[in-house]
Amino acid sequence: MSERARRLLDAIRAIDLPRKVKIMNVCGGHERTISHAGLRGVLPPGIEMIPGPGCPVCICPEEDVYEAIQLALHEPVTLVAFGDMLRVPVNVPRSQPRSLEQARAAGGDIRPIATPMEAVRIAREQPDRQVVFFAAGFETTIAPVAAMLAEGVPDNLLVLLSGRLTWPAVALLLESGTPGFDALIAPGHVATVMGPEEWEFVADKHGIPVAVAGFESESMLAAMHSVLRQFRDGTPKLENCYPSVVRPGGNPIARDILKRVLNVVDANWRGIGTITGSGFALSPEYHAHDARLQLPSYQDAARKRVGQMPPGCDCASVVLGKIYPNECRLFGNPCVPRRPIGPCMVSDEGACRIWWSSGLRENKAEDRPPRAEAG
């Protein structure tokens, strides 16, 4: 353990807390650090760490994945998507392909990519064929997609955008009246792009301690120390515990590109429903590259509904921090990374997948307290 981590941990243990404190982390990266470092095991018993809504794969609405599958199967297009979208299951009859991976096995031309540059390259390599880039992600992922469009892309590249903003989901929880947490660790990488100020509302409007953290144990511990002190002293405010990377105002160039290329719209979150001002859509200037406008035939209004989780799947409750991953009845049986039932078991950012891969595999659905009902 680094000297700094040791000092922070000692300082956290020394804080005299008036009652049990629940700290929510927004980001899958945070949850990964917490689980992989075994952080929960070294904290005093009065501190609970809850994974929150920070997995873009988990909240990507079923209709978007369904549309991507249908486009790949029925249109003469090449569909490219970030690798972890390929296994996300949709709840359709087993006779149909239930994920992009299965659609690929059924003959769809579907290719995993890791960067928007690859989408451009693939489109350039086959100028006579349309390439649909299924771009799902939060601000950090969508900013490079916007930059790609701003720089100019080949005419045959269309974007099926499923971009989301993180803070509105936290705002939704806070405004529900039963947020289920007493303090928040805000996402460092999102703050790098959008600026830490986005998270001021957590303290200013809701009186909840909040700190921005990066993905190293030290940064996480510093943020935990910050919010616990705020909690004890009753002085909620936003603290930046990732100052080496997160600057006031974020990245002005990235923000400017996002503003020019995309509009902020209301958007559906899988299993949660529509959240006001939480999604991105291409601005009119880029409509020539909007897959939804250019290939509209597979937008099925009937699929745009709330609660589209497979039977028994509690991903929505996991995403909202209402239950721990292993409190889902399907966790580990039958839902495992090889055969995921819900989206949280798919991505490296998904809380279920992170818990499973960090060795937390015992199902505790039976011991689940009554608080577990999703809000």
Next chain:
Amino acid sequence: MEDRYISLAHGNGGRFMRELIKEVFAAHLANPCLDTRLDAVTLPWDNRQLVMSTDGFTVQPLEFPGGDIGSLAVHGTCNDLAVAGAIPVFLTLNAFIEEGFDLEVLDRLIASLARTAREMEVDVVAGDTKVLPRGQGGGLYLATTGVGRLDPRARLSLDGLQEGDRLLVSGPVGDHGIAVMLAREQFGLSGSLRSDAASVLPFTRILLDLPGLRFMRDPTRGGLVTVCHELCHASGLAVHLNEAAIPVREQVISVCQMLGYDPYYLACEGRVVAVLDESDADQALERWRDLPGGEEAALIGTLKSGKPRVHLETRIGGSRLLEELEDDPLPRIC
């Protein structure tokens, strides 16, 4: 095995591959010599001094910083013999070449294979060549079979593992896995990291006279954790690893953080994990550290009583389980 079809995960060194080997290959091929847990077997001839091993190579790309499929085809099989306590002597070679493959590249790769064989003082004594129709191979696949002579001092077995035994690793883990991944330029990342692909013979030979040496294994596919699970399965004991002691390069850690990988599951092609009685562990560590390339060798863990699981004691004093590898997000690396 619940699967109906072969997936990439059946080749990753983890649980699915173990099940596949047990339920298909071992089920049909069982015989007194075959031990599917081992990298190499001792044959019942010549006073049991004859050791044999075989390995296939499908790495992509064919050339990467620190090695290529040619050098790997020699090191891979020779290392399997070395960790069994043998000195490699002869190799056979199978080449599966895809139609349209560049002859100049083939020449370069086979020259590299020959150079590596000379360095290791092994002769390639038989071979076979097949050409596959275009589209039916990754350019070039190689398979080598090796024969070695058992060092008379070697007394290695998975059956002698005991509570209190210590685990050593001969150098940083994960370099090969990440170097190959960076060489694919798949993720828009690049770096100066080199594969650790090398002969482990100097490391294995130097421990053979220690009476407390129990077992050695090179952590290739599935990495360090997979070796630890093999130790658990064989001994019924728990492995406790100390995260702070496991050498991992900064660059490997950064790439893992970016892509969500765990370095303890990444392949090495030139490292050894050795299990020794506590009384010989420090001596072994000293010897390894004196060898070129062994400067970062470390004592990384202990066999303890308890359920046969792999525990990682984390840097901040926490603990987590390292489960058997299931998924395989990585490209082919060997």
